[in-house]
Amino acid sequence: MDNPAFWSAKRQAAAIKAGELGSRELLELYIDRIEQINPDINAVITTDFKTARRVADQADKVITAGEPVGPLHGLPVTIKDAIETKGLCSTGGAIELASYIPESDAPVVNSVRRAGANIIGKTNLPRWSGDIQAYNEIYGTTSNPWNLDHVPGGSSGGAAAAVACGLTSFEIGTDIGGSIRFPSAFCGVFGHKPSFGIVPSTGYLDHALGGTTEADVNVIGPITRSAEDLELLLGILLREEAPWKPDLAPPPESLKDLRIATWLNDDFCSLDDVVSEKLNEVVSKLETENYQVTQNTRPDIEPLAASDLAFKLIGAALLQSQPESGFSHRDWLEAHRSRVGIQQRWAEFFEDYDIILMPVCFVPPFPHVQEGDFFTRTIECNGIARPYVDLIRWTMLVGMANLPSTVPPIGLGSTNLPIGIQVVGKYGADLTTIRFASAIADLMGGYIPPPIANLN
Template sequence: MSDIALLSTVEQAGLIRRGEISSRELTEHFIERIERLDGEINSVITRDFETAAAESDSADAARQKGEPMGLLHGVPITVKDALQTKNLKSTGGATELQNNVPTNDAAVVASVRREGGIVMGKTNLPRWSGDIQAYNDIFGTTNNPWDISRGPGGSSGGAAAAVAMGFTSFEIGTDIGGSIRFPAAFNGVWGHKPSFGVIPTTGYLDHVNGGVNEADINVFGPITRSAQDLELLLGIMKRDSPPWVAELGSVPQNLNDLRVGAWLDDEFCPVDSEVREHLDKIVNELEKDGLSVDRTARPELDPDEGAMLGLWLVQRATSQSTDSDGPGHRIWLDQHARREELRLKWAQFFSNYDAVIMPVCFVPPFEHQQDGDFRSRTLICNGEERGYIDVVKWTTMVGMAYLPSTVPPTGLGASGLPIGCQVVGPYGGDKLTIALAGRIGDLMGGYQPPPRAL
């Protein structure tokens, strides 16, 4: 993998810091790749290359003068179009905001800029981040780099496709129902959905007046080409303004001491045989590498209840983008109370296990579907028609409980498409899930660029 665009953020930042490559050279290289390769992918939909080039020149000048350099000094990136980005069109994928140019950055974008990151453009998504695909009426459809007849996942689909294609050093995604996890799994890259509240989510454009409040369940997190990048960016992005300062748990020195569960399939949402075969392969590799994995590990909860409660809570958390007044607050409180009971069930489970490996999606990356909606679309699994809504069952039962989840690249399934897993841990166990996912990624070959990225 000799192309510098396909290196990790840590590697790219190191090259700039040591003067082995200039920020301007790396920025121009990304720009050239976007202009040459993004036509059939359609991931980077708003571009500000002139400003990025000028900022890269400033970064190079600062280095030559010996000025202090941040952890991301001179590193060029793109940002999901759901995040407010100062002086750069930010639409949320909605026609109502197609001419919106914010005067402030989302808090997470500002934190990346403080460390020297340079924003080159924005990446595609569904309207108000509300689908497991990435298309809208402003910018059209983003295609999966591994097979352009299929979607890249969503809602951070343009973001993950850009990372996979080497159009950006890393990306900032959002996840309320799986919007980091699906794209990471479908594109063969790394993604981390943090514990709820760890990273500030102000500046999120999920409705016309969005950006001020922080929605229930929703999180921001990094999408990258290495586990080391996830850890670096989590540290940069996490909430650090008193009194709200995120303190995350530590990681055991020897990962072989971890108590790991594997919940790879379940009658509440059976997975496709190709997915199951690949998940078994992942666990087999872990066991060969010395980890003990309990394939019978399950939290003592009804997974279907957890998934459907999660979907209900997600729908309420996103209701400002609809015409609905939503339920009364008492109804929400009753559902929230039930959620807290299920969170206690998860906490009890994690008193016996450090992490559990689960599916992300019950099927491999699927073909574009733009007719109908969540309720009417269907997918084929093991030769049978299943409701599209089943896509989010494995992700919402985790997200609604505020748990961290890391998706590593694990290679290709039998059909030649990426298939991922999610490594789920206790609340605040973000560093642990990243570490274990890192082990899995290493065993399964790590990030591999799609052929059209080479």
């Protein structure tokens, strides 16, 4: 793509370092695009272009002076509004924090700043990141850039929509039940849910007391237009403090050596035909390219019971600031004991396989639905009304087990909306899932800008 707005962050940074692209030049390009495109999708909700211009000008002076620069030097970026960002209103989508301006950055924001990024704004989300959509009473509704009548996914919906439309170099999102994976799939971009704990997650606003502690299951990770950017950003975001600095498994020398399992449908949460057709197309292409694929296999767990357990664990994490949550510490210990058993089943499974491919969601992107709540809404699947909570059953199986999951774009389904797939690996195999997701994207056509992003 000739338009720098759509380049990978790695390519943008290289061009800035070489003096072929100015940081201020790239910033002005994104500001212009935000002003033209964002009114339709409502992805970027808070901006500080005055400060961003000053930072960009300084970044260009550093290049002119020939001084050493970081890997993200001069890149204009946005951050999900659930992550504390110094000097920018950070609300978590909740009216209680409508005027909250943090005095310090979350660790992940500090990491991207130190690497040279220029933070220009925040992106939309649901209240306390608690939905598969992106709307709240402060900033309104974010729409899917492929069809404005449909949701962009959530909770990092504004983040993925901004990346898809070329409004930012990359995004940083959060994921407790699928909040990086859903919007990446629904908007046709790359997203990575890291192995739990390898990226610091304080500064995450999921309740009124703020992000002073790390919530169980929740992770923070990147959303991008390329797999190489996922790998670049993961390296920048990794926890640095001893003794917690992670030692990730190296990627394989050859992806063709990977033992790949598929678990692409199941009676516990059966798929819409539109999704199933696209996922089967991925498998067919992998087999044509002579990858080692074993279809219809999974860890020795009871998936419905496991996903119900995940509801309990995630619910406990989200209710940590409530004085009477109805979930005692004894309850959590019992749930955690069951989780450890499930994690052991996953570990045993990964003795025989390196990757398992799974759905992100049982339906494709769906129309906006804001009546009712998470537990009373329904979603149509193959002409049948299904519980709204089923949306997160496939993603929770992975999250509650603390596993890494990468979502690559795999093209449009028959409804002309993006579909995604989870590339899941054992704990710490983040680089393997990213590399294999890249291979899948290459086979399926990779990132494509939505028509709304192509300005004349």
